[in-house]
Amino acid sequence: MTAETARATLIDGKAYAAALVDRVAAASARLETAHGVKPGLAVVIVGEDPASQIYVRNKGETTQRAGMRSDTHRLADSTNQEDLLALIAALNADAGIHGILVQLPLPAHIDSAAVLGAIDPDKDVDGFHVVNVGRLAVGLPGLVPCTPLGCLMLLKDALGDLSGLNAVIVGRSNIVGKPMAQLLLGESCTVTVAHSRTRDLPDLCRTADILVAAVGRPEMVRGDWIKPGATVIDVGINRVPSRDTVKALEGKTRVVGDVAFDEAIEVAGRITPVPGGVGPMTIACLLANTYTAACRAAGVTPEELGA
Ligand code: GUN
Numbered sequence: 665m666t667a668e669t670a671r672a673t674l675i676d677g678k679a680y681a682a683a684l685v686d687r688v689a690a691a692s693a694r695l696e697t698a699h700g701v702k703p704g705l706a707v708v709i710v711g712e713d714p715a716s717q718i719y720v721r722n723k724g725e726t727t728q729r730a731g732m733r734s735d736t737h738r739l740a741d742s743t744n745q746e747d748l749l750a751l752i753a754a755l756n757a758d759a760g761i762h763g764i765l766v767q768l769p770l771p772a773h774i775d776s777a778a779v780l781g782a783i784d785p786d787k788d789v790d791g792f793h794v795v796n797v798g799r800l801a802v803g804l805p806g807l808v809p810c811t812p813l814g815c816l817m818l819l820k821d822a823l824g825d826l827s828g829l830n831a832v833i834v835g836r837s838n839i840v841g842k843p844m845a846q847l848l849l850g851e852s853c854t855v856t857v858a859h860s861r862t863r864d865l866p867d868l869c870r871t872a873d874i875l876v877a878a879v880g881r882p883e884m885v886r887g888d889w890i891k892p893g894a895t896v897i898d899v900g901i902n903r904v905p906s907r908d909t910v911k912a913l914e915g916k917t918r919v920v921g922d923v924a925f926d927e928a929i930e931v932a933g934r935i936t937p938v939p940g941g942v943g944p945m946t947i948a949c950l951l952a953n954t955y956t957a958a959c960r961a962a963g964v965t966p967e968e969l970g971a
Contacts, residue, residue, distance in 0.1 A: 672896070672932035675818050681944035684817070684969065688951045689730040691967045695959060696731075703958035704733035705763040705789065705950070706755045710748065710774065711741035716767045723765070726947050732954060733760060745774050749782050756784040762961050763789035763954035768839075786960065789953040791843065800846045807953050812844035814945025815876060815897050816851070817970045822895060822934050823874075827852035830871055834858045834885065834922070835878035840899055844876055865889070877922035887927025896935040898923040899942050 696702045705727050709720045720736060727734035737751060748766075755764045764787045770776045780788075785795035791809040799806030819826060831853040835841040845855045853874065858865055869875055869889040877885045878899035890896060900922030905912035921938030928935055936942050952969050959966040 672929045672935040675822055675895075675897075675934050675936045675941060677814070677818055677936055677941040678939075678944045680818060680821060681814070681948035684945075684948040685726060685730055685951060687969050688948070688955050689732075691969065692730060692732055692955050692958070694967075695955070695962065695964065699962045699964055701762075701958055701962040701964075702731075702733055702760075703763070703954050704735065704758075704761045705765065705954045706735045706737060706758075706761045707765045707767065708737045708739065708748070708751060708755075709767040710739045710743050711771050713769070716769075720767055723947055723950060727951060727954070730951050732951065735761065741771055743771075743774075745778065748774060748779055752779065752782045756782075756787065759961075761787065762958035763787055763950075765790050765950065787957055789950055789957060791953070792838065797838075797843075800843060803850060807957065808847065809839055809843045810946045810949035810953060811840050811878075811899060811942065812847055813949045813952075813970075815840075815844060815899065815942055816847045817949070818936065818942070818945065819874060819895065819897065820851075820970070826874070829853050829873040831855045831874040831876065832858060832869055832872035833876045833878065834865070834869065835876075835880070835899070837878065840876075840878040844878065848874070879922050881922055882920050883922070883924040885923040885928070887924060887931050890928055890931045892931055893933035894931075896923055896928055896932045897942060898925070898936050898938050900938060901943060 692703050707720050707723050709716055724734045724736045755761050764783050766779055780792045783793055785793045788796050788807050791807045796806040831848045833841050833844050836857050836859045845857050848855045858868055866889040870891050872894055874895050876897045882902035882904050898921035902920050903917040904920050906916040906918050919939050956966045
């Protein structure tokens with residue numbers, strides 16, 4: 665007789681994100697009524713990268729739907745660093761703008777670190793400024809990168825108290841892996857960050873109660889890397905050829921995560937799908953951060969929005 669394993673429960677990031685956007689919208693409306701402050705987000709995009717254009721359009725539309733001010737600054741690929749820094753200085757000084765996001769990647773001729781470092785840390789809704797990285801590391805209130813913040817909300821909503829759980833994060837990026845490690849340490853998890861040089865990665869992953877995949881390699885994490893019953897958070901958004909050979913030859917693609925979902929769902933206890941898992945949480949948390957920044961600028965304690 666073969667052992668019966670229950671299929672994993674799906675973590676519905678899309679629904680959680682929609683509800684979070686609603687909570688942010690309601691809290692923002694109360695902030696405006698009570699204190700005359702309408703949260704404002706400025707998004708800056710340089711160049712024509714098609715994926716970035718889609719992200720930026722989605723951010724603008726969602727911000728407006730939440731009743732916030734949304735300004736998008738579209739700059740030519742040829743924009744020089746001086747002009748970009750001048751725009752950031754103007755946005756830093758604009759009292760109606762509480763959040764500033766510079767879409768990455770920037771063109772090669774621009775020094776991204778210098779640009780991110782020029783953003784007022786209290787308006788840095790991406791949480792990429794070294795001041796916010798430091799605040800997160802030492803447990804001070806700051807602004808936390810949106811994707812790992814969204815992952816943490818989904819984990820707390822699914823599991824409640826995370827303390828004592830073994831968390832393995834595959835990927836050490838500044839945008840996801842490292843801040844995710846800080847957040848999970850803050851929840852008293854035992855955290856391991858794995859990367860391309862990690863030895864025996866499948867064995868390491870099998871120790872994880874919480875497995876976060878954030879490497880940008882399609883379906884790298886296999887089903888037999890997962891401890892039965894573990895919670896799997898798939899941050900990957902990878903375009904691969906369509907399953908249908910004819911469509912693939914026509915150039916049709918589909919989106920997959922960093923986890924082999926069809927295998928993982930047979931082993932994991934809970935798993936985020938791709939699409940519809942972590943992805944929608946990023947924009948929702950961007951709005952939450954903008955609301956938080958607006959409250960702090962107004963000297964008001966933000967309402968609790970997360971799980
Ligand atoms: N490009 C891809 N992801 C992100 C993100 O989270 N923030 C910014 N600014 N650019 C990105």
